[in-house]
Amino acid sequence: MPLKQRLLTPGPTPVPEETLLELAKPVFFHRTAEFRQLLGEVLRDLQTIFCTKNQIIPLTSSGTGALEAALVNSVPAGKKVICLIAGRFGERWKNIAKAYGIEAVVVSVPYGQAVQPEQLQKALADHPDALAVCATLSETSTGIGHDIAAFGRLAAATPAILIVDAVSGLGALECRTDDWHIDICCTGSQKALMLPPGLAFLSVSAKAWQAIERHPAPPSFYFDLKKARKSLENNDTPYTPAHTLIRGLRVSLKKILAEGIENVWKRQAKYAQAARAGFQALGLELFPAQPNNALTVVKAPPGIDSTVVLTRLEQQYGLKLANGQDTLKGKIIRLAHMGYIDQFDILAAIAGVELVLHAMGHPVEVGKGVAAAQRVFATS
């Protein structure tokens, strides 16, 4: 039998069968009352998942398109933003700012660490002219999570808006857009929202709209948020959206809403707890100092190249986990457990790692990691 495939990477993530079938339905015209009704429904459902009353804007792009839209619509060239950087995705904020001539004040920590609220507090005090703070909810490159609630309290006391890259994590991790004072919250379709890539979404607060309206001339056409807002008055988009993906998203969102977003967060917390316990029982060390619940990242054992482990997992067992990127390649293993994943998928991943390490001659007791994870699931 060909190997059964299990996708356990931090994006794209598996998509529910019902959603996949929805994507196979005949294509339809999008300038209709039916589609406007559909788009309106999906955006309302997303508000529940974002925990916001703010307007949500859909974009046909990768998640990066939403990050770019957030920054360039609200911060003019020559102005200053504070970029909180704990990994590759935090770096993206700095790179977008640079591309648009926005001055980036960098607050960074070594990979594996999380930026602490005190660091932001100092940066805000040193740079009272900063127009925005750019943060990352789940830094997928290292597995750390940030205390966005604390960042939000700090930014809310200043004129700066808080922009959060929640591409990886929103829908899996606690993210209370309104309560946490997130002014622009960005996400993508291919992570916890259980859809293929191609759509991005962002929520915009009143404070952020004020910043956007103050911007004299945003260098933006395709990502013009004011134009998007105007179209949304009729549940429409300025340009042809990836409308079949929006139809599919409706199906995936209903699953999240049926469970309840807070229940999803709790389930994800349990998954993370189980995955950490499983790996640690095998003697593997967690990489992030402040891990988040969307994925579990562990260091490869000393003397073992994680690339070899990951290749074997894929080729022998159909288990697709992710490697580290850039300087972390070969050094870590990233197991994502957000989206359409259940507890047995996590057991499968840990079982696979046990088998591969054992076959490579690394001293692991086969079954020990799985048992440790299962014990977590056995507790209510």
Next chain:
Amino acid sequence: MPLKQRLLTPGPTPVPEETLLELAKPVFFHRTAEFRQLLGEVLRDLQTIFCTKNQIIPLTSSGTGALEAALVNSVPAGKKVICLIAGRFGERWKNIAKAYGIEAVVVSVPYGQAVQPEQLQKALADHPDALAVCATLSETSTGIGHDIAAFGRLAAATPAILIVDAVSGLGALECRTDDWHIDICCTGSQKALMLPPGLAFLSVSAKAWQAIERHPAPPSFYFDLKKARKSLENNDTPYTPAHTLIRGLRVSLKKILAEGIENVWKRQAKYAQAARAGFQALGLELFPAQPNNALTVVKAPPGIDSTVVLTRLEQQYGLKLANGQDTLKGKIIRLAHMGYIDQFDILAAIAGVELVLHAMGHPVEVGKGVAAAQRVFATS
């Protein structure tokens, strides 16, 4: 029986069943040798369809994203472009230029007319400092087609690059990117390429790359073409692409290649000839003075609101044709026949229009339009 639906709008267009099923397959990881092989294959197939040896760059966006990428990567703010405008999509070139502080020299004609090569010749003579000419292959809003080959000969003799919006039309209409000196040719996935919306593509000539390299600092991050080119050295993309759509596109492109792109153009020409004959036999007048073969646009008969006709076609017969936009709403009927459409779909559309006009008391001889169209198909 619920009505059988026929989508005959100029985008989105119907998608072949095999492609739809491909879109329902499980999601996979994209940073793999398999996906790089797939992306390379799709881009090579697109070169055949674009009739180019130039690099083709994929974008996860609407077609408008490709237009924006083309213009902002090659023309700095404060510099000049010539925009050839014959309708709503031509207007978009001017609007993108405006959003980025690029000076747009407008060469326009009334809706329903096509910009003539002499007009471009004069504009190029008057504006030798223009860095680009922006044109539209098929102006879908009116149904006209432009003589891109003539535009290309004129632009090629100057330092200006020729940028063509071929979103609606490429893959249905003759479009010889290299022979016609199109420096940047833009298209989208949801028209003649027979895929849902979500992907855009552009080809870039050596002359265009020189313009892009001369640009001191393109205001672009997500749409940065130099970065995209660098990633494509490994058949990769800078950000997560809509990879399931790319997998689906492979299936649709193979259909085009199996028929042969020149044969598709010929078939489309026949479709257009039949549609025109059919409508004219009913006494309907063509709207465009210089029609293209991707869609047929006719005026509503005097005293008849096309919105009423189109609503009846949809509600009574499941035939979804398109209305005019903005000032043309209620005045024209647009029947698209590009992509996954066959001759009987065209007969169905004409038969539906006959039935609706007849029921509305308009003097038409039922069957006359269909017979006229059929006679075109009966000739080889």
